[in-house]
Each structure stands twice: as C-alpha cells, then as structure tokens.
Amino acid sequence: MLALDDVSIIYAARSGPVQAVSGVTLHLPVGGSLGLVGESGCGKSTLALAALSLLPPEARLSSGAVRLEGQDLATLPEAKLRRLRWTRMAYVPQSAQNALVPVHSLRRQFRDTAAAHGMRSAAADERAAALFQRVELDPAILDRFPHELSGGMRQRAMIALALLFGPSLLVADEPTTGLDVIVQRQVIDLLRDLRTEDGLALLFISHDIGVVAELCSHVAVLYAGKVMESGATDRVFSLPNHPYTMGLQRAFPDIRHPERSIVSIAGHPPRLSAPPQGCPFAPRCPFAQPLCHNTVPSLVAGPDGRAVACHFAADAEALRDRARDPALWDAAA
Amino acid sequence: MGSNSDVSPAEGRRLRARRREVLRFLGGFGLTVPTAALVSAIDGALKSASAQAAAGQPVPRLGVYLPNWPDQVELWRQLSREWQAIGIELDLQQGTLDTFVSQIVAEQKLPHMGSMSWGGAPDRLDPDYFLSEMFHSRRTARGGLNFGFYRNEAFDKLADAQRSEMDPAKRQQLVREAQTHIVEDSPSIVLFHRDIIHAYNKRRFSGMKPILGNGIGFPYMPLSYMDITPLTPRKFIRLTSIYDIASLNPFLTPEIYNSTTLRLIYATFTTRDEKADVMPWALERWNIVNPTTVDITLRGNTKFHDGRPATAEDVKFTFDFINRHRFPALSRIYETVESAEITGDLTVRLKLRMPSAPFTANVLGYAFLAPKHIWERVPSNLATPADWPNDKPVGSGPWKFVEWRKAEYLQFAANPDFFMKPKLDGMVVLPVPQMESMVGMLERGDSDMLAWNLDMTLGARISRNPELEVVRTPTHGQHEVRLNLGMAPTNNKAFRRALQHVTDRKKLLDIIFSGAGVVSNGAPITPALDNWANPAISAPEVSVDRARAVLRDAGFTWNPQGRLVMPAA
C-alpha cells in the first residue's frame, strides 16, 4: 500500500540545511495500520507530509522514495498527484481547528473538495450527510462554520471529510491532541471502527504510545529523524529493545502497571542542524557507552519482523531490567 | 512546520537580539541627536527681527512682507542682493494674500515694507484710484489702502481737487502735479507695469482688439470681444481663464473677474474704448448738466434678453434698487448717486451727492441696467437680493447667458438685438487653473484663446506655432513696494529716496518677466497712460554712488562691517 524506502528529508533553513528525517524505511500493507511514535520534533509530522507528498517548499526529499500502491510519488506529475490525493489517500491533521477553512461552512468545504475531483455539489451533499451519520454527527451541522463546533465535533467532521472518496489510506497526525479524554476516546473508537469495518489502511502518528498500542498493529519509534525500533506493536511495547522505547514507555501511564511511576527522559532531542556523531540518543541514554557516542548504530532486522538501531540490542533483556528504576532516567541528565 | 520550528531557535534569537541591540542604539541615539540639532537650527533661522532703528545705531534687519508667489519671491531675492550695496539687510516674511490683508490692511501691521501687485481693473484707469486710494491721508484709516501711512497735506489737497474737477484739461494738470509729490516723498517704490500677454488661434479667429489693461482676452472691457470674427465654420470661440465665476448675481460680487464677466450680460451704461476713453454703452448719450446733475439717455429699442423692452423705468429702478439695498459690491454707486428721476421715456436725471470727475467712467461704467420686472420680484425672505442665485441672468448686454457648469464652463450666446452686434454666435469660457494646461489646450486646439497673463518665455514658444498669435498689451496695473512711514528708518525721506536709486527696475523686469512691461518712472501712474502720466517725471537714476551720497548727506554712516548706521540724533 504505502512504502517509504530509505527516505531522507532536508529542510533549507537560514542557518543551513537541516536533516529532519534520515534513512527511514516503512511499509504499510493494504488495510494495515502503522503507528509512528516519538517526541515532538522527531520528524513524525514531516514523515506524514512526505507520505502524502505534501512537503513544504523549503523541505525536500534528499534520498529515498515514497511509493503509494507501487507508484513513486516523486516521479508523478503534480496533476496526477493531485487526483491521487483524497481519492486514494486522505489526511486528518493535528488540529482540526486550524485545518478547516475558517471562512467557509463545512458544506462548502465538502463541496470544494468534491469539485476538485469532479464530483457534483448535490452528490457531495448527499455523501457528506451520509458520512456525518457515519461519524455520528448531525448532518445539520454541515451548514455551520468550524469555529461554531466543539473540538470533538470538528475532529469528527474532519474525519468525515477525509472519507469523502473512500480512500484506501488515511494518514492521521495526532488527531486526538488537545481533545479531552472522553472525546479522545470517541475519536479513537471511530478510527478503529473505520479500520476494522472499512478496511482502511492507517498511518497513525502520535506521541502517545497507549493510543498507538490500541490502534495499530505495527509501530515505528522515531527519534531525531531516525527509526530507533520497529515491529509489531504488542511485541515492541511489551519487550522494547531500544532504550529510547523503554524510556518512552515509562513516560506514559500504563493501565496494566498503574503502580509504575512516570518518568521523563532528561535532556532534549539533539539539534538536527548539528547532529551528534554517534547514536542520536546517546547523549540522553542512561546506558550509553563510548561506542555509542562515536558510531551510529544501524537498524538491524531481528528474527520476529522487528528491527532495532542499538549497539546493545543483544543486551536488551538486561537493559529492560535496569530501566525499571525511575532514578536511572533522571540521573542521565 | 513541526520540524522546522525547533531547528535553531536559540541561535536565531541570539542573532536577532544582537541586531536589535544595534538598531536600537542607532534608532535611539543616531536619530535624536541630529534631529535636535536640526530643529534648533531651523528655529534659529526662522527667528525674525524687525525692530525699530535707533539713532546712531546700525539699521536692523528690515522686515519685508511679501506674498508667496514665485515672482514676488524672485523679486525679493534680487532686492535683498542689490540693497546690500547700501549696507542693509532684509528679513523676508512671506504670507498668503489673506494674511496680507488681515495683517496689513485691516490690522495695519506693515513691517518696514511690503510688496504688492495691483491688477489693471478698468476703474483704475482713472488716476483717482492710484492717487487717492493709495496715498490720501484719509486712507490711512483701518482698512484703507494707504497702509504705509503717507501723509502730505499738499498732496491731499491736489488729490481732492482733481476728484471734483470736471474740466479734463484742468484735471490733467492737478493729477500731474499730485504725482510730483509722490515721486518726491517716495512713500512707495513703484517698480513696473507688467504687460498683459494673451494668445489666440489666428487660423480660426481674427479681429482681436488689444486694449490697455485688458489685453485681447479679459472680460474687463466688453469691447474687446465685439469684433472677433470666425474664420472657420465654427462660430463660437472657446477661451481659457484661470478663474471661474462664483455667482451669477451682479449685485453680489465686487471681484473684478466675476463682476466684469457678468457685465457682458448686464450692459453697463458706459464703457471704455481702445484708447481708454469713455464711450456710451447701454446709453445713447449722457449730459453733465452741472457738477452734481447728470442726464442719461438709454438707447432706443433696447431689449432685455427675455424680449421685454428696456425703458427709463428700468434705469430708475436700478439706481433706486442699489440705493435701497446698499449692496456692498456697488458701494461706489450708492455713495455717489443720490437719486434718479425719470424725465422722459428713455431719459433719467441723476443727482449726485458730490461732484465726481470719475463719475462717467467709474460709476456709469460700473452700474449696469437691471430689468425691473425681474428684480422687483426677488423673494423678500432673503437678507439681501444679492443672495438671490439668479440662475438665469437676464440683461441687455451683447451676450446672453446660456449655461454655467461650475469649474467646467460658462457659455454665452450673441445677442443680435444689441446695438453693436457680436460677429460671433457665442462664447465659451473654460476655467483652467493651470498655466501648463492652458498652453497645452491652446497648442492642441482644444481652446481658441488663452485669456490669462502669459509669460514672455511661454509666449515666445507659443508664437513659434504658425497657427497661434501672441499679443502683448500694456497695462496700468503695477508692482510696488510700499514703505512704512510710521517707523524708522523708512520714515526717513533720504533713506526712501536712496532705495529708489538702488532699485534697478529694468533689470528686475528683465529677470522676472523677461522684460515684458513698462518700467515705472516712480509715479503710480503708468507712462503708457499718456493722458494722466506726467512727462516731466523720469525714472530715478540707478546708481549706488548716488544712493550712498543721498544717505551720507542725510547723516547716515556705515560701520566697519559695511552696515548702514542711522544718523545721530
């Protein structure tokens, strides 16, 4: 369905080029679901935009290829690409508040989208009403403006808009951020239903590994624009092989282990304009050895379809044990 | 986007902060200090000094009022330089015309001197205006035009005498003698009489009549339009003027352009011919019975533009109407004429309040025949009939009113019933406020006559166009510098006479108006008006030595810096 092969993305900033994503390879099968997790600024959103071929002008794909259903998006002419968007792949962005056009009613936005792909207004209205029912919204809301809706309603309207042409791929970039817990739950349930009932392939981006664990069969952990670890979700989160995943896991409350205290990984992600020489996580890693600071570990595929980029992946068992101590994470700083 | 914002915020912020520091410094310090310096410099330069000169002290900078017109500015640039030769410096204070009036005429605050130019209105052809109005001691009162406070009893007597002298030859003598006092006492430096320069399209029209003070295109003298003859099938002429009229009510405005334009519709009783002699216009003739009684006779068959015949009734009505309402614009009429009696179908006897030599020219030439049947029905709720809009003026003059579109055009049609029938079918006056556009319209053929004061340089350019003709006409209007006799040092006659000698009128005229004009002989009457000018008077010799000698004789000295010093007490 969607395949990212060795994708690197460079931003042209005033101070010089910045490598936002380097050498990321991801595969999302038809009807599959893949979660991308990481701290903010790790390149998740950039990757999501790259998957949709929507990178801003100052960013460019410096290597690799993004393929949708086997077609290399970079080689497609803009007109073809445009027709592909929303019909084959749709996008639910971070904040529906900002992503909906503020000066148009929802109906207008459905119609404009429909018109861009040759669908008539009447048909668009009909489809919009149906989709609104699907996302449990009153079709009367169609004539409202975005600012008149609550955050949850907006996000559901956004999802309904994404389903306009029944795409086979949905890219959702932190769709639940900024919503209260109950609404978050509704949105997640909705997405899960869509996935299971409509067979939609889902690329789900979040910093919340709990949500990812619930929605996605597979997950990739990103740090500083690189994949640290990937694999089946339950496996990755139950037995993390990368120290970063371990830290990340400890950073969220776990319903299964409510007694665990929450830690924060000390320090900040590296500046991408001047990345560290070795493993990007080394400066914050409580287990870092001199080797880590000098040599970049490569992403090594494991036997169970998992991959990890750590020099000490072999010692994962021992590291997991040590990682249980909350003091360890604070001390690393 | 997400990944971009965290790129190098700290570094960026630091850089920006440093830049801002620098800019802040530049802004705060770099701008304020020089500005403060500049402000104080300007302020210092603008401080004026116009103190009275004390005996034995150097003459202070002399205050000069001038209108902010380009020619006046140039004039004073010249005079400031020339007058340095006798060790005086000037402090120029330019203002607009109305600050001049309110400050100098109404409030009587003339600094040491002030310069003005006086237009060549037809009533000023009579010498009474430039003698009595400007220099009679009676006119030193508030609002009078003798704002330099010249007082000379001998002159006053002569001015009064010429005013009531009905015998032209005797009057000529009196007028000429009065001028010698002005020249001797020098209350004013009369500079020159700038020519009126008009231009027209000679392929389209002929028969232009240059008249002293009027040129070929001004409406001041209605005679100037009478002989204009079309050479092409188009029988109406289009002329451009800087001004537009303000009102169609002839009782309202004293402004010369407006009042004379309306008098094309409303025929005055008399007018002036090419030689500036008075001739009958609406009248058949007049007869001076005695110095305070004048019989006037209307032309037979005179018709108003609405077809109603004009009779002695209308003449009497006109004078009664003016006397009753005392229209400020027509003050010279109600101040002169006491009553009007009908003595025949077309004859009226006017009783004057006093003998008046300029009566036939300036009263009969200014009063116009108003139709009784219209003006007696003016709504009575108005404060004065002068406020009536009079949207369709009906007179008996050579031109009928057709249409007035404010700031766009004023259109007339010829009146075939007038005793002197215009050769044109009509006339259109286009107000064009810019000389550049007026010249352009004439050159492009959008207008046929340029009826405004052209400049000789432009005139030379226009006359190179084979279709166009430029006509120069002398005028009695004048440029003068009025001296304040109420303060030192301009109250010193020798000082004033010295100024006459260091003022090179010819050179000034050459520089400012390309020499197009008549240099003044020092008297307020132009030499071109040979009836009234005094041939014995000649322009003061231009000589710095002579000026210095005059000053030295009067006790003036010069300090080591070359500055003029007042005589010891």
Place this chain on the structure above:
Amino acid sequence: MSPFASWSGGFGAIFLSLVVLIAVLAPWLSPYDPLVNNFDAAGQLRRLAPPSAAHLLGTTYYGLDVLSQLIHGTRIVLIVGITCAVLIALIGTNIGLIAGYYGGRVDTVLMRATDLAFGVPFIPFAVVLVALLGPSLWNTIIAISFLMWRSTARVIRSQVLSLRERGFVKAARIAGASDMRILYVHIFPNVLPMALLYVSFDIAWAVLAEASISFLGFGDPHQTSWGQMLYLAYVSGSIRQAWWWTVPPGAALSLFVIAVFLVGREYERLANPRLR
C-alpha cells in the same frame, strides 16, 4: 534570503548614505549658488538654458542652476524626513504606549483622537494649517507631523496590548515597578523595532507630503526643496519645455523614497522573522 533582496536593501542604504553625504557637502559640491541668477557672457539671463558643460542640468526660469538646486534640495529632504519622522515617532509611540498600557477611558479617549486623525484628510488639512501659520518649512513639518502619528499610534497600541499581558511585564508590576518604569523600561524596548520600522516609512511619507504641499504652492518659497522646484517648473508652464528642470527633482524624490522603502523592508525582514 535571496541575493536580490539583500542587494536591494544594500542599494537603498548606499543611496541614502550618498544623499546624506551630498547634503553635508552641498556647499562644496554644488557648482553655483542655488539662489543666484546666472548670466551669460553678454549679460543676458540664462533663462531655461538646456544642459551644457557650464550647467550640467541646465537652468530654471530665473536662470538658477538646476544641479545646484538639486544638491541643496537634499538638505531639505533630510531635514523634513528626519524631523517629521522623529516628531511622528515621539507622538505616535507615546500615544500608543499610553493608550495600550492604561486601557479603559484613557485608551478610549486616545483612540477616539486617533480615529479623528484618521478622519481628517491629510493634504487639505496641511493646507489649512499652512494658511493658518504661514508658509515656512517649519510649519510644513508641523502640519505633516500633526496628523501622521495616527498609524504609529495604532500599531504600537496593539503591540502594547499583547505585551502588557506577558510574564515579564506582570513580574515587573508585581515587583512594584512604577508605570513609567514598566512603560519605558520594560515595554518600550519591545515595541521599538516596530516603532523604528514606522519611523523609516514615515521619513518617506513626510518627504512625499512636503513635496505635495510645496507642489500645491503652500511650501516655503525660500527653500529649494525638490517639491518646490517641481512647483516652480509647473506654475511657470515649463514642465514640457524644460525637462531638465522637472525630471531631476522628480526622479531624485522618487529614488530617495524608494531607497527609504528598500531599507525599511530590509529592516522589517530583520525585525520580523515571519517575513523572511
């Protein structure tokens, strides 16, 4: 930032420095006294002489050297531009600061005054003021500054409105700093970049306004400003005949204003990262 953009800012800066230099050196640079009539060998006034070796930009109607007038005009341009900009900045920034900081009734009154100032048509108002005060350079400057503070005041006020809610202002207030201190020590430096940007544009507007007022005949007749030169060329009807008299002041005026704009733009780029 593209090289072209920095080039344009650089051009503006160089041109402005040149103008300042010319203004300072005007008496030495100008070949003639700008206010002295020039005569030819035969004693004839050189009226409207086309450009020649003796008069590189020809002469005016009264035989004055155009080049010398142009050179001396730089002084007026700088005096008007800088004085007006400083006056406008002083008035506008303070009104904006006070209105934004105090809010409430003070704000209402000051903003009502600003609305009023926006309602008054600028050129006619300047003409009235000059009629009232008499035509002189200083009065022109006053007339210009009297209205132009309005935009600055509005912009600064809106900046202050957001600034006064910021932590550092609140902290200063809690620490017991006086209003004066908060306004001028804490808030003012933060609105300064914006104020300076407006100052730069005000220089341009002021120069254009002075030219317009002069062109209408209400300027100071004793100052050879570029606007005054255009006015004299216009009223003497020489616009088309003497291009050497009309083109240079117009072009110089435009170049100066463009240069100010370019420098202002460059400054805005530095001060406002959003526009990079």
Place this chain on the structure above:
Amino acid sequence: MAFWLYAARRAAHTAVTLVLLLVFMYVLFRLVPGDPTTIMLGTGELPFEAQQRLRELWGLDRPQWQQFVTYAGNLLTGDLGMSFYFRRPVIEIVWPMLLNTLVLMTPVVVISIVLGVVIGTWLGWRRGERIEEIGAILALIPRALPVFWIGIVLLALFAYELRWFPIGGMRQAFFFPETWYQELPFFDVARHLVLPVAAGVLTSMADPLMIQRTALIEVKHEDFMTHARARGLTERAQRRLARRTAFLPVLTYSAIMVGFAFGGQVLLEVVFNWPGIGRLMVNSVSQRDYPVAQATFFLMAAAVVTLNLLVDLAYGWLDPRIRQ
C-alpha cells in the same frame, strides 16, 4: 442580538467622533486669519466700509460662540449653511463636486483594491521566487513616486505627445462624436478618466498589494492550506482560498485607503483639472469660505469614519469567526 448591541455601540462612537471632528474643524477654521470679505478688501475691490457692511450681512460681525450656535443649530436640521463665496446653500456647491470626485475616486479605489489583491496574491503565492522579489520592488516604485509627478508624466506622454487622451477636465465643453463608439453615453467622461485613474491606481495600488501579499504569506503557512492541498484542490482553488482568507486585512485597510484617497485626491484634481471636491476644498480654504471648507472637510471625514464603521461591521460577515 449581541451583534446589534455591538453595532449600536460602534455607531454611537462614530457619531461622537463626527461631532468632535465638527467642533475641531470649526475652531480650526476660525483660527485662520481673515474671512472672505478681507480678500476683496486686499485687492482693493471692496472699500473698508463696504466690507464691514458685508460682514454684517453675512453675520460675521457677531461673536464666535453665537456663530457656532447658529451653525450647529442649522446643522441639526441638515442645513450646512450658506457659502460666503458663492452665496448659495453649501449643499448646492458641494454636492455636484462630491459626485465628480466620486466618479474619479470610485474607479481608483476599486481598481486599486482589485489589482492589489490579485497581484498581491500572485506575489505572495510565488513567495521566495526571484520573480516575487522583483515584483515586490516593482510594486513599491510607483508608491514612491509623488502622485502629481506621475500625473504630469502621464499627461506629457499620453496627452501632449501622443495626444491619445485629453489634457484635463471631466468633459469636453462641446463634444461632437464622430464615430459610433464616441456616441456611447459615457464615452467623453470615460476618456477624461483614463489618465487620472491610471495615476491614482499606480500610487494607491501598492498598499493593498503589499498587505495582501503579507497576509497571503501568513495564510500560506496555515494548516488549512496544507490541508487544502492534501484534499487535492487545484492550485487555482487553493489560491482562491488563500486570497479569500487573506483579504480581511485589505478590507480593514480599504476604509483608511478611502481616507488617503480623499486626502490625495486634491493633487490629482489639480494636475488633471478635475472639477472635484478636493480642489473646491483647497480653494475654499484660500477664499476663507468656511462653510464650504467645513462641509467638504466634514463630508470627507464622515465618509472615512463611516466607512470604518461599515468595514468593522462587514468584517463580521466576511470572517464568521467573529460573527457572534
């Protein structure tokens, strides 16, 4: 309901501003030395005694406060007073000139905004490209030229040299159509309009253009623009969306722009000899015709202030976010 309250409050503020403006102008004009009668006095056309009588007739001899009370009272009944110079009701003088000015100003403002928005959108859309840099500077250039200078140059080129257009004025006094298109009803006025409108547009266009461009650059970075692209909207549709959203600041500015246009109008009217309100105003100031000067000032100011109000209210309609 809340909207109406808001509207009413804004309208009340506007009314207060107008009253203040009126008083301010009244005082300002009375400070100027002289009155219309003094000018005639100065040119020697009116003797002093006659001038005093004229002042009595026109009520100028009464104390200032009495004159103001009369003026304000008349104003309440919609009477703008009587012109001193024309001796007609002010409204009769001002109205035709105001219409003439609107004939000139409306196309200037409308074309400036439309062109400014279109070109500004285009430049903002091309942000970062060389053509945008050059375009932005090109747009600044006419803004830097004095409007009267542009007018003079346009006249010299297209009226004097090429003779395509008339030298000035609003109508030719006697225009005789020669071909069919010259017989079209507004042909004569239209051909007189071309040059002044061109000069006006050249100078007024830059502001809306730059504002639109800046707003567009900001809008372009908004999430909804990325989303619109993701939705597969055509580039034209995207640009239209950006333009529509970025237009709001231009709208706010348009009220101010009308004020500037009114203020700068006088220069256009002088250069092109347009019989409009700007020239009337300057003339009436020189002629000390206060009632007319006050009325013209007031009309212009009222137009600007009222437009500000309308724009504020229209904002709610164009930007649904603040409609509540």
